[in-house]
Amino acid sequence: MNEEKKKALQLLKTSKGQIEGIIKMIEEGRYCIDISNQIIAAQALLKKSNMLILKQHLNHCVKDAFLHDSGEEKVEEIMDVLQKLMDK
Template identity: 70%
Template sequence: MNQEKTSALTSLKTAKGQIEGIIKMMEDGRYCVDISNQIIASQALLKKANIMILKQHLHHCVKDAVKNDNGEEKIDEIIDILEKLIQK
């Protein structure tokens, strides 16, 4: 597994732990603002993981596809992802 995937996996595992903690906070009736702050922190980790996965995809999959003259589909996939990210 390369560095980007390893870092993304670490971020995802951390986010998973945070989400489990958020669920416990809600079950315990914790203060709403504290819960919201934890949700924001989890979202940041998910965004970070997504960026690392996309970076890995560009550096490896898209780069290889372009070298082999069949990169159009990979480029379109990245454009679709960017459109989803921008629309949010």
């Protein structure tokens, strides 16, 4: 597992813990703004982990595809992901 995937995995595990904490906050009837702030923090971790995965994909899969003359398909995959990110 390369460095980007290791970092992404750690961020995902951290966000998992945050989400479990958020669920507990809701169950305990905690203040809505506190819950919302924790949701925003979890979303930021998910976005950061996604960027690391995409970086890994570009540095390895896409680079390798271009070296073997099949890069156009990988470009389309990235464009689809970018479109999804922009639609949010």
